[in-house]
Every structure is written in C-alpha cells, then in structure tokens.
Amino acid sequence: MGACGAVSLTIRVNGQSHEIASDPDTPLIYVLRDELKLKGAKLGCGLEQCGACAVLVDGKAVLSCVTAVEAFDGQDITTVEGISAEETGRRVQAAFVEASAAQCGYCTAGLVVAATALLTETPDPDRETILAALTPHLCRCGSHPRVVKAVQRAAGS
Ligand code: FES
Numbered sequence: 001m002g003a004c005g006a007v008s009l010t011i012r013v014n015g016q017s018h019e020i021a022s023d024p025d026t027p028l029i030y031v032l033r034d035e036l037k038l039k040g041a042k043l044g045c046g047l048e049q050c051g052a053c054a055v056l057v058d059g060k061a062v063l064s065c066v067t068a069v070e071a072f073d074g075q076d077i078t079t080v081e082g083i084s085a086e087e088t089g090r091r092v093q094a095a096f097v098e099a100s101a102a103q104c105g106y107c108t109a110g111l112v113v114a115a116t117a118l119l120t121e122t123p124d125p126d127r128e129t130i131l132a133a134l135t136p137h138l139c140r141c142g143s144h145p146r147v148v149k150a151v152q153r154a155a156g157s
C-alpha cells in the first residue's frame with residue numbers, strides 16, 4: 001500500500017492489461033474515465049439508479065459507479081469502446097445506429113452494454129424480456145421505444 005492508501009492492481013480492459021495504482025475503494029468508473037481515458041461509460045447518478053455507467057464483466061452488465069475497482073482485479077472488463085470486438089456487441093452497435101436509437105447519447109453506452117449482455121445470454125428474447133433487461137436504464141430523451149427496436153433488430157426478430 002502506498003502513502004495515500006493506493007494499492008497496485010491489474011485490470012484487464014478491452015483485452016489489454018493495465019497496472020494501476022489506486023485507492024482500492026475507488027469506483028471503477030473513475031479509473032476507466034480518468035486514468036484509462038475511456039469515456040464511453042458515463043457517470044450519471046452514481047447511485048446504481050440510471051445504468052449510464054454499465055460495463056461488461058465476464059459477459060454480464062455491471063454498474064461501474066458503485067463497485068470498487070478492487071473487485072475487478074484480474075477480471076475481464078469490456079467497455080463500449082471494445083464491445084464491437086465480439087460479434088454480438090458488433091450486431092447491437094450496428095442495430096442501434098440503424099434504428100437511430102440515441103438522441104443525446106448519454107445513456108447509450110449503458111444500453112448497448114445491457115443489450116449485449118442480454119443477447120449473449122438470451123439470443124432471441126421476447127419483448128418482455130428485453131423490457132426487463134432495459135428497465136434499470138433511464139433515458140431522459142425518451143429513446144426507449146427505438147432502443148427496444150434496436151435490440152429486436154440485433155436479435156434478428
Ligand atoms: S451512474 Fe451508475 S447507475 Fe447511474
């Protein structure tokens with residue numbers, strides 16, 4: 001542990017390992033945005049209430065605003081910047097563009113992450129399943145109907 005309480009951690013983001021020195025209690029989003037300069041995940045509420053900060057961890061959507069970076073030591077994190085490396089993420093991203101599923105875009109990275117996690121686990125979800133997966137994600141621009149269409153398009157339904 002360093003003088004300011006920083007510890008050395010290794011996090012793997014978008015296929016790349018990063019050695020970081022951080023207070024272990026720092027929420028992951030600050031490390032992603034401030035240290036690794038990955039600005040895709042957004043800080044919205046900071047309270048697990050909006051979904052803007054979602055990233056994929058081992059294929060599951062995780063809210064990076066509340067979970068301490070220490071919990072991700074040695075884990076595989078994918079942010080929206082790296083999501084097109086896999087076929088499902090690529091399809092979701094393309095479908096969001098084709099369905100014009102963003103307005104200001106503040107919520108979009110979180111929704112793309114959530115949709116990718118959903119389709120990875122459930123490749124052909126029905127509408128209720130899509131709505132349930134997206135419910136934790138707020139969009140103040142009201143783009144949810146288009147987001148649902150984008151997810152259906154990505155699923156091929
Ligand atoms: S910023 Fe993480 S849920 Fe809102």
Ligand code: FES
Nearest residue numbers: 103104105139141
């Ligand atoms: S597109 Fe603006 S908050 Fe969702």
